[in-house]
Amino acid sequence: MPLSGTLKELPFPELLRLLRDQTGNLQILDKTAGDHFSFGFSAGKLVSAFESGLPIPDALALHAVIRRLSDNESAAFDFEEARAGELPGPLSIPVDRILLSALAAIASPERYARYFPHPGTRFRAGAEVMPWLTEDLLAFWVGAERLFRSGTSGDEIADALGLPLRQVLLDLFKLRLLGVIVPVRAVSPPAAAGSPERALPASEPLPVPADPLPAEVTPAPVRELVPPPPCPPPAPAASPPHPAQTPEISQQPKAPRPGLLARMAAGLRKILEKMYE
Secondary structure, three states: OOEEEOOOOOOOOHHHHHHOOOOOOEEEEEOOOOOOEEEEEOOOOOEEEEEEOOOOOOOHHHHHHHHHHHHHOOOOOEEEEEEOOOOOOOOOOOOOHHHHHHHHOOOOHHHHHHHOOOOOOEEOOOOOOOOOHHHHHHHHHHHHHHHHOOEEHHHHHHHHOOOOOOOOOHHHHHHHHOOEEEEOOOOOOOOOOOOOOOOOOOOOOOOOOOOOOOOOOOOOOOOOOOOOOOOOOOOOOOOOOOOOOOOOOOOOOOOOOOOOOHHHHHHHHEEEEEEEE
């Protein structure tokens, strides 16, 4: 994969991690310092290394170059792919060794602070075969290995081992580049029962059938509405009879009812008559 940019955007250790399994030629040019480096990679190994067109003579000089590039922010790089076998060279150094050397050369953690993982990001052990580690990284791994087996974060490691959080984050950054640990990715929750398999997005129109009326369905004939017959006018109300035509109802005078004293006198009279009989 062709790759280009600056070491400020992509630090040299990160660049080595991306080129770990690539085959091609890496050119690094620092116009400010006047440096020009060329590295050949083939199947995970560094096969050639040049500075200003001359081969880097030995491992000590190569380590010095890697140290300078690890702290460099002004250089630009360009990587071009090549076929396997097209880049023969006198070297055969695993890229992981070069990467470890670059990580060990980090003089100031502040240079890489923006690349540190979040303190709450969880990691687990990811390497089946343990790569070469520096003494400080190996000590950190041995102390936190049991935590990495089940998944842990920078906060938890700092609390468990009693280490400064910033140092823990730097070691996590290094172990991640070396492939010793990998971040734990969240698993999407399963869809609820009965929920549709795919929800239409808001911008996607609902599907409309091409023929809204199937061919086998015949529309019912439209019947003409007949207005109902008009209602007959209401009959006129009967006028009340004239007073002169109303027959008079004869009433017979009622006999006056006897008073209370008269009834008492009549009753007393009957009692006296029975006494003197």
